[in-house]
Amino acid sequence: MALTTDVKAELVNIRNAPPTVRVAEVTAVLRFAGGLHSIAGRIAVEAEVDAEVLARRVARDLAELFGVRPEIAQIQGASGHDAARYAVRVIGAGETLARQIGLLDQRRRPVRGLPNRVTTGSQEELAGLWRGAFLAAGTLNEPGRSAMVEVVCPSSESAMALVGAAHRLGVTAKAREVRGMPRVVVRDAEAIRQLLTIIGAGRTAVAWEEMRQRREVRAGVNRLVNFDDANLRRSAQAAVAACARVNRALEILGDDVPDHLRAAGELRLAHREASLDELGHHADPPLTKDAVAGRIRRLLAMADKRAAHEGIPGTESAVPAGLDD
Numbered sequence: 001m002a003l004t005t006d007v008k009a010e011l012v013n014i015r016n017a018p019p020t021v022r023v024a025e026v027t028a029v030l031r032f033a034g035g036l037h038s039i040a041g042r043i044a045v046e047a048e049v050d051a052e053v054l055a056r057r058v059a060r061d062l063a064e065l066f067g068v069r070p071e072i073a074q075i076q077g078a079s080g081h082d083a084a085r086y087a088v089r090v091i092g093a094g095e096t097l098a099r100q101i102g103l104l105d106q107r108r109r110p111v112r113g114l115p116n117r118v119t120t121g122s123q124e125e126l127a128g129l130w131r132g133a134f135l136a137a138g139t140l141n142e143p144g145r146s147a148m149v150e151v152v153c154p155s156s157e158s159a160m161a162l163v164g165a166a167h168r169l170g171v172t173a174k175a176r177e178v179r180g181m182p183r184v185v186v187r188d189a190e191a192i193r194q195l196l197t198i199i200g201a202g203r204t205a206v207a208w209e210e211m212r213q214r215r216e217v218r219a220g221v222n223r224l225v226n227f228d229d230a231n232l233r234r235s236a237q238a239a240v241a242a243c244a245r246v247n248r249a250l251e252i253l254g255d256d257v258p259d260h261l262r263a264a265g266e267l268r269l270a271h272r273e274a275s276l277d278e279l280g281h282h283a284d285p286p287l288t289k290d291a292v293a294g295r296i297r298r299l300l301a302m303a304d305k306r307a308a309h310e311g312i313p314g315t316e317s318a319v320p321a322g323l324d325d
Contacts, residue, residue, distance in 0.1 A: 003140045003208065007201045011131050012054050014200045019065060021128035024118045026061040027101045028132025029054075031158060032151065034087075036094075036103055036110055043095040045103065047088045047136065048075065054135055055086035066100055068093045113157035119165055126165045131199040133162055133184075140196070140204070143212035149192050153182040171195045236273075241319045243272050246296065248318035249303030256306075257299070264295035 017025070034047035049055050052072075059070040068090050075085045090097050098104040102115025118129055137152040153159040159175040159182040166173035166186065171194055173186045186192055189212055196205035246265045250257060257265070267279050280287040287295075300315050307314035 003142060003204065004138070006204045006207070007138070007140050007196065008051065008054070008135055010201045010204055011135055011199065012051070012057055014131070017128065018124065020121065021124045022061050023065055023101070024121060024125040024128035025132035025135075026058055026065065027115060027118055028129045029058050029136045030101060030103065031114060031136075032133045032154060033136035035154060036098055039091055039094075042091060043098060043104070044089055044091040045094045045097050045101075046090075049086055049088070049136065050083065052086050055088050058088045062088070062090060062097070066093075066097055068097055112155045114161040114165075119161050123169065126169050127198050127200070129165050130162070130169070130195065134199060140192075140208070143189065143208065143215050147187065147189060147192065147212070149186040149195055151184045153184060156182045158182070159184050166195070169195070169198055171198070239272055242296070243269055244318040244320065245300055245315035248313075248315045249299050252303040252307050252312070252315070253299075257302075261295050261299040261302070264292055265299050267292070268296055 029049070030045060030047045033049050034045070037044045037046055047058060049058065052074075055072050059072055062068050062070050069092070070088050070090050073087045073089065075087055095104065095108075099106075102111055102118065105111055114129070118125065121129070133151045134149070139150050141148050141150070151162060153162065153175075156175070156177070162184045163173045163175050166184070171186060171191050172188060173184050173191075173195075175182060175184050177183070186195055189209075193205050193209050196202070196208065246268045250262070250265055263283070264279075267282055271279055271282055274282065276289040276292050279292045280289050283292065304314040304316075
């Protein structure tokens with residue numbers, strides 16, 4: 001929620017936009033945060049928003065652009081823990097305003113989507129449309145698996161219109177339905193940064209991108225650490241298994257072990273954590289890694305052959321349960 005608040009705080013302070021852009025923005029706010037109501041037989045236009053500063057911005061735009069006098073009412077949350085919300089209402093001139101902004105068609109029928117003049121406007125107007133939609137019903141998640149910009153939409157038609165506007169801005173967005181509610185989501189990290197910049201939340205876009213990069217670096221480090229831990233664990237298990245088999249081989253063969261194979265086996269037991277290359281350096285005279293590996297392999301094979309002939313457990317029986325060879 002902190003990032004969403006940052007975006008909205010940045011957007012609501014944008015000033016001096018052209019009138020057509022302000023119309024697109026306030027139209028989106030009214031469409032995505034409210035709609036039409038019938039009060040005492042008259043059509044009223046209402047938008048319910050989550051911040052007083054946004055309610056005042058909407059009221060000011062409606063007064064300056066359409067010459068109406070909205071009223072602002074504070075709405076208490078359902079419980080004491082819910083934040084207060086604010087309703088912006090136009091009752092007296094509600095029907096006229098609804099026609100002007102495209103919430104009603106010429107036959108007084110509610111429009112389920114967005115006005116065509118808004119969705120086919122200029123790039124600035126499309127940015128204003130998306131800005132209003134985000135201010136009304138948008139959220140920005142932190143970078144990660146669930147990273148996305150999401151706008152909850154009042155209808156599937158408005159969702160598709162918002163997707164189309166995003167595509168005209170060069171941003172990939174998709175419409176989906178969650179628990180019966182249409183939504184528009186932008187998931188790609190670059191697309192999120194681009195959209196935030198386009199609608200006017202440049203500072204938050206930079207902060208979001210920096211957070212994403214930090215998390216990617218941290219995730220990369222964690223993957224390397226986990227990879228190293230796994231390798232160390234496997235190496236330790238392999239060393240325990242190898243030493244257990246060598247020890248069993250020496251028991252099976254007793255005095256019948258050729259000296260060079262016995263020396264290799266004892267070298268393995270004396271330096272349990274050492275690699276084959278390191279074992280070769282400990283040998284006298286020094287041996288190559290392949291030579292050490294070959295001698296230990298022959299030692300185990302000779303012991304297993306003897307064990308099979310005598311009907312006794314071989315070298316594998318000495319490996320503790322749960323360890324890999």
